[in-house]
Amino acid sequence: IKRFMIKNIPNPDVRFSALKAQEILGVTDMNALTSALDDQLNKDKQFKIAVNKSTIIRYLYVNGGRYPFNDVRMRQAVSLIIDRDELVNGFFLGYAKATGNILNYTSPYYLDLPYEYNKKKAQALAHEVLGDKRQKVTFLISDMDTFQKGEAELIAYWLKDIGLDVNLHAVEGGVAGKLKRKGEYDIAFGLQGLPNGDAYSFLSRYALPDGPLNISSSSHYKNIKVERLLEKAKYTSSEEEKHTLFDEVQKILAVELPVIPLFNDMNIVAYNKRLKNYKPLIYGVDLSKVELAEEND
Incomplete structure (x- = not known):
């Protein structure tokens, strides 16, 4: 296909309707x-759904500057009480990957750290x-996102079991x-994309005292050992040493939890079967290889 027309359709429900009406093909x-709309299209014979990893990872931000989240044990309790699966x-609907690591899984330095769900240990x-005693906490959510409200309500339900009234x-x-x-604030949702594969630029945002996301989320995270490991990783030219250093940082952050990782997104694209080679990359779709499918494809 040598020419494409790209339409800007801000609302996902309108995009869905446009696909169904064949006003757009992908x-x-x-x-x-949304995952629910993708799932609906997946059941329709004239559409296909393709999936790849995404650079987006989702978190719970917690205020590490005040009680009770200034105590690492409370952050660990929150992580342990959340059934990410x-x-x-x-x-x-399964279009995401639960994780215990704050680094996105598309990074070449990503270490697979499965999360732990353990109610007794959390309590x-x-x-x-x-x-x-019980503690009242404030959970910030978007006033425009009813879907996010449902997620927050489920997490709030779990947090009751560890003495937090949300x-x-x-x-x-x-x-x-x-x-x-x-x-x-006390708790909020957060997400972060991976602009490139560089683990240093990603991890330093949360792990260094002057990291922009450490500051903007009031995490107040500080660990001298992590700072030294990241400093070494920044300047070493050895890939083997970088992997060793970043592995150690990821393991420490998975325990100390400046933010609480929830899951990595998946990049999902829905398209009409009239298209061929319509595949998702981690950042979007490569249109250069898209063709019109033969009728018997």
């Missing part, structure tokens, strides 16, 4: 449709911090950013 952006299957750690506070995105930077 979607190109990451997260162009249930979250992924319930809200994303024991939380009790060490809270004692027999108040969902729906705000506009810009307001949420200001509240996080000022440290006027």
